[in-house]
Amino acid sequence: MDKTQDRKSRSVRGIVPENHPRRESILIRERLVEALDKDVVVPQGLIAQGRGECFDYLIGERTRDFAERAILEAAVLLVEAKNPVISVNGNVAALVPREIVELADTIPAKLEVNLFYRDETRERAIEKVLRDAGAKEVLGVGEDASETIPELFSERRRVSRRGIFSADVVLLGLEDGDRTEALVRMGKKVIAIDLNPLSRTSLTANVTIVDNVTRAIPALRNKILEVKGLREDERKKILTSYNNREILKSAMRFMADRLSQLSLDL
Numbered sequence: 001m002d003k004t005q006d007r008k009s010r011s012v013r014g015i016v017p018e019n020h021p022r023r024e025s026i027l028i029r030e031r032l033v034e035a036l037d038k039d040v041v042v043p044q045g046l047i048a049q050g051r052g053e054c055f056d057y058l059i060g061e062r063t064r065d066f067a068e069r070a071i072l073e074a075a076v077l078l079v080e081a082k083n084p085v086i087s088v089n090g091n092v093a094a095l096v097p098r099e100i101v102e103l104a105d106t107i108p109a110k111l112e113v114n115l116f117y118r119d120e121t122r123e124r125a126i127e128k129v130l131r132d133a134g135a136k137e138v139l140g141v142g143e144d145a146s147e148t149i150p151e152l153f154s155e156r157r158r159v160s161r162r163g164i165f166s167a168d169v170v171l172l173g174l175e176d177g178d179r180t181e182a183l184v185r186m187g188k189k190v191i192a193i194d195l196n197p198l199s200r201t202s203l204t205a206n207v208t209i210v211d212n213v214t215r216a217i218p219a220l221r222n223k224i225l226e227v228k229g230l231r232e233d234e235r236k237k238i239l240t241s242y243n244n245r246e247i248l249k250s251a252m253r254f255m256a257d258r259l260s261q262l263s264l265d266l
């Protein structure tokens with residue numbers, strides 16, 4: 001039996017009881033392992049998910065008010081952008097394929113494949129996931145990723161001219177710090193979804209949504225529908241009153257306070 005079949009035979013997808021307290025989380029893990037076998041996710045992506053799960057525990061696996069505020073800010077930025085682009089890596093494609101395509105349609109924004117561990121097999125596999133989920137156009141695949149982000153040495157420097165290279169607003173999920181810094185240096189507004197408020201990406205992005213991509217992406221889409229109905233002065237007020245440092249501080253305070261409270265309740 002090869003490794004893929006071996007993993008399939010051990011899958012618990014069909015047997016997790018409906019009332020299992022960790023059902024959702026177990027099924028997400030199964031989804032990521034399946035995506036691993038299709039070259040969508042890399043093994044390192046499973047490690048990244050584990051780190052994310054740990055932070056998700058600390059916020060009680062719910063979208064908190066610091067994330068809500070960042071989502072509102074992100075919604076206004078995306079609606080007002082001239083060339084908004086959603087960057088899609090392996091984990092995002094595996095976790096929220098349909099939701100990310102719906103979000104792109106709603107803004108509207110372009111979808112671009114951008115990988116830390118890049119090779120053409122993965123680019124094509126992720127493009128397929130997005131197309132199967134309804135995407136009409138997927139940038140950043142093959143020759144399309146012919147531009148480079150200056151001063152960046154990972155494979156994430158390769159971007160599409162019509163996409164991230166010329167974007168004014170870029171939405172990223174599970175990003176690495178170097179590229180976030182490079183995009184901000186290029187003058188782009190960067191919106192990051194990252195459960196870890198301490199990561200370099202979180203600290204560097206213009207807007208950090210400290211939440212799970214599985215909750216943040218649908219919430220962002222709903223917020224965009226609301227923001228589209230706002231007047232210009234209302235949107236401006238939202239933009240000018242935002243402070244990302246304060247958002248990060250309140251996420252960190254929330255985690256610390258929650259742990260203290262939980263230790264008292266033991």
Ligand code: PTJ
Nearest residue numbers: 044045048049052089090115116117174194195196212213
């Ligand atoms: O598909 P590729 O080749 O582009 O590779 C993707 C990974 C995720 C492997 C790559 O970007 C990577 O190594 O990322 P990092 O540096 O581990 O950063 C991932 C960040 O996302 C960490 O801060 C995690 O806490 C956070 N994170 C993990 N899972 C989630 C998450 N944030 C939101 N939602 C999640 N589900």
